[in-house]
Amino acid sequence: MEGNEVADVVIFSPHLDDAVLSMGAAIARMTHEGRRVQVCTAYTSGPPLEAIPRRHRAFGDYGLREAEDDRALERLGADHRRLGLHEGIWREPRPRSLVGAFRTPDVVAAFDELPRLTAVVREILSRPDVEVYAPLGVGHHVDHTEVTLAVLRAAIETDAWGRLAFYEDFYALGESIRRQHPISRRRKWPLTRATGWAAPLGGLRFWLTALIPRGPQLDDYLPTIRTMSWTSEPLAVEGFEEIKFEAIAEYRSQLPMLGGLSQIEKLYRRAHRVRGGELFWRASAAPSSTDDGRTRGAYPAPDRPG
Numbered sequence: 001m002e003g004n005e006v007a008d009v010v011i012f013s014p015h016l017d018d019a020v021l022s023m024g025a026a027i028a029r030m031t032h033e034g035r036r037v038q039v040c041t042a043y044t045s046g047p048p049l050e051a052i053p054r055r056h057r058a059f060g061d062y063g064l065r066e067a068e069d070d071r072a073l074e075r076l077g078a079d080h081r082r083l084g085l086h087e088g089i090w091r092e093p094r095p096r097s098l099v100g101a102f103r104t105p106d107v108v109a110a111f112d113e114l115p116r117l118t119a120v121v122r123e124i125l126s127r128p129d130v131e132v133y134a135p136l137g138v139g140h141h142v143d144h145t146e147v148t149l150a151v152l153r154a155a156i157e158t159d160a161w162g163r164l165a166f167y168e169d170f171y172a173l174g175e176s177i178r179r180q181h182p183i184s185r186r187r188k189w190p191l192t193r194a195t196g197w198a199a200p201l202g203g204l205r206f207w208l209t210a211l212i213p214r215g216p217q218l219d220d221y222l223p224t225i226r227t228m229s230w231t232s233e234p235l236a237v238e239g240f241e242e243i244k245f246e247a248i249a250e251y252r253s254q255l256p257m258l259g260g261l262s263q264i265e266k267l268y269r270r271a272h273r274v275r276g277g278e279l280f281w282r283a284s285a286a287p288s289s290t291d292d293g294r295t296r297g298a299y300p301a302p303d304r305p306g
Helices: 018-032 054-060 062-076 098-102 114-125 142-158 200-209 241-248 261-275
Strands: 009-013 037-045 079-086 131-135 164-167 228-235 278-287
Touching: 009 018, 018 037, 018 062, 018 131, 018 164, 018 228, 018 241, 018 278, 037 062, 037 114, 037 142, 062 079, 062 241, 079 114, 098 142, 114 131, 114 142, 131 142, 142 164, 200 261, 241 261, 261 278
Parallel strands: 009 037, 009 131, 037 079, 131 164
Antiparallel strands: 164 278, 228 278
16 A cells, blocks of 8 residues: 555654654554554655765665665554655755754745645545544654644645644654643643653753754744644553564664664653653644643643642
């Protein structure tokens, strides 16, 4: 099942690893239950490899990265679709460094791939039997923000909220980063329970990453999400956590930039334990003045900082 073939579940992934990092256990659970899962990755192309500075070639070697993604998804039992869009770091004018990936444009019209992405999401949401998952856009990465905007715009147009859920991006492992996002900050954990304590060097990396972002937030581009009702719920990872890490281990070219497999495992194990599993958000177009981001009755409310 590839390309436009029928799937029960479609998961939008900005890059070749995001879906597996964020919800690999959920994917494994779905396929174990017999569901047909397709990961639709947006940014899977760039300039010729020889035109990329050597220090950045690990990001731009898409032949290698797609092979890694094939192996990871095969472990989870999922299939793929790749849209072939250019990552933001390769578009002109190119940012001077990778830090530029965390600079969002002043106006929504400056997102180059947003029309095409929105059209793809709209087409998938038009299929009444398909459940869709998408990144929440935590971390302020321009590519993640663009995908999240596309999904939100298409969902508003099609009113398909009942079949749509958002996963928290890899950057959400940093509690300081989660608190910058207009949705994920509705559900906070005390900093004493932060994921970073499991691997202090990784925690420091996320703390530093939280200092980088510049530019409008998701709700600046789409103010209507401020008045919507948002609820969060964890999906337990028991029985599927290890296969998630086995799949993550396939992204060998990317792991050094993410801190290494050992740190990633420690961080995610603590996140799964503290948060009750992999965390997902759902939205309703109906406004709620009292919504605090919790799914009432689904699990005990975490301690809050004073």
